[in-house]
Amino acid sequence: MDVKAFGLTHVGRQRQHNEDAFLVENDARLFLVADGMGGHAAGEIASRIAVDSISEFILHTKEDDGTWPHAYDEHFRRSTNRLMAALRMANTRVLEAMRKDARLRGMGTTVVAALADEQTVSVAHVGDSRAYLIREGQLSRITNDHSWVFEQVQAGMLTEAEAEKHPLRNVITRALGGALQVTPDASEIDARPGDVVLLCSDGLTGMVPESEILRIVTANDSDLEQACRQLIDAANERGGLDNVTAVLVRAM
Ligand code: CA
DSSP, X not given: OOEEEEEEEEOTTTOSSOOEEEEEETTXXXXXXXXXXXXXXXXXXXXXXXXXXXXXXXXXXXXXXXXXXXXXXXXXXXXXXXXXXXXXHHHHHHHHHHHHXXXXXXOEEEEEEEEEOSSEEEEEEESSOEEEEEETTEEEEOOXXXXXXXXXXXXXXXXXXXXXXXXXXXXXXXXXXXXXXXXXXXXXXXXXXXXXXXXXXXXXXXXXXXXXXXXXXXXXXXXXXXXXXXXXXXXXXXXXXXXEEEEEEEEO
């Protein structure tokens, strides 16, 4: 399928550094958002390593060469497996960087990735950066956060509303750089013309309610750049407590 995409990031109104990174690679139809963490600029390095290594992997492997050094999950298409392998490779790269430079110890990054082929958008993620599908005026969350509060919601210990305000809402349970092996979650969207996929960091979803995200994206249906700007403005108008990143991908 043909896709059109636009991405934007902003430091927000409270932070000194932007530890988010994103990629819009129209030729490969690869789209990424990563949200790094770690002191002394390490968060910026972690998210940059993730974005660079995932794009390098996708640009240098082919759909039909099944020679990736990772397990193949029969539940998913080849392109989805390729994307999951790219995330696992990025985990290794983040770990390698920490091994080489002690100042980077403890860094990590989330990532949410979308890779489109002829019919399908593959989505894979680690951490609490999210993907949403906006279709026919409805917004649905594609990813489940790898976060402590989300696990509590799933276990029935917290409501969604309590989770949003919880002091531990920023604690993530899975990240690139967090362990020797990482398991990305994946899903596949049978895309229809007009579908919009939003990839974003928690600097957006932590500040702007989903109803407002939906309103902004649908109000700027034909102008993805304008939609991205308004999403970032909305996060900053509500305090801009975190770095904020949005990538919008529209199926044509
Ligand atoms: Ca963040």
